[in-house]
Amino acid sequence: MAIHFDAHEVSVTLKQKTKLKTFLKDIFEREGQKLRELQYVFCSDAYLLEMNQQFLQHDTYTDIITFELSEIPGETVGEIYISIDRVRDNAAKFEVSEQQELHRVIFHGALHLCGYKDKTKKEAALMREKENECLAAYFQ
Numbered sequence: 001m002a003i004h005f006d007a008h009e010v011s012v013t014l015k016q017k018t019k020l021k022t023f024l025k026d027i028f029e030r031e032g033q034k035l036r037e038l039q040y041v042f043c044s045d046a047y048l049l050e051m052n053q054q055f056l057q058h059d060t061y062t063d064i065i066t067f068e069l070s071e072i073p074g075e076t077v078g079e080i081y082i083s084i085d086r087v088r089d090n091a092a093k094f095e096v097s098e099q100q101e102l103h104r105v106i107f108h109g110a111l112h113l114c115g116y117k118d119k120t121k122k123e124a125a126l127m128r129e130k131e132n133e134c135l136a137a138y139f140q
Contacts (some may be wrong), residue, residue, distance in 0.1 A: 001025065001035050008043040010084045015099065023138050024110050028076065031114035036070065037077045038113070040106065045085035063087060064105050066112040080109035100135065107134040 003021045005014055014020065028035040045061050052058045052065060063086035070077040082105050091101035111130050112118075118127040 001037070003035075003038045003040075005040045006042070007084075008041055008047055010042055010044050012042040012084050012102070014102075020103075020106070020138075023134075024106070027107065027110050027134065028114060031111075033114050034075045036072075036075050038110070039079045040109070041079065041081045042084050043081055045083050048081055048083040048086075051081060061086060063090060064109050066109045068113055076113050078109070078113045080106075080113075082106070082109070100139070103138060104131050104135055107131050107138075 003024055005017065024038065025035060048065060049059075049061055052060065052062055055067075056065065061083070063083050065081045067079045067081075068076065069079060082102075084102075087101050087105055088098055091098045094101065096104075108127065108131055111127060111134075116123070116127050116130060118124040
């Protein structure tokens with residue numbers, strides 16, 4: 001099982017990477033998911049917009065796009081793309097630190113790969129609850 005963090009044309013500071021990787025592995029274990037590989041790519045708004053248009057046919061900015069790539073049922077291989085521009089803007093908008101917002105989005109992507117969705121109000125409420133649980137446990 002491997003978790004990787006990469007940046008594409010942006011600068012991002014991730015503190016305590018080993019702690020974060022362990023916590024992410026624990027999320028998958030708690031949710032009964034087998035994690036094989038997880039790749040996080042931190043990028044710009046422009047890069048993520050291009051991906052959003054190309055792969056999802058959405059012409060909007062977003063903070064995160066998550067891809068499940070596994071060919072084996074029950075085994076997770078994921079790529080998660082996160083716009084650092086959106087993270088910074090959302091941190092200011094919601095009056096939280098950039099580190100907190102970055103971790104919220106990191107956990108959000110992992111939760112998507114564990115099967116949580118956020119398209120309906122009910123799904124979004126459960127996703128927020130799970131994100132908040134993760135943030136509270138991680139930053140305790």
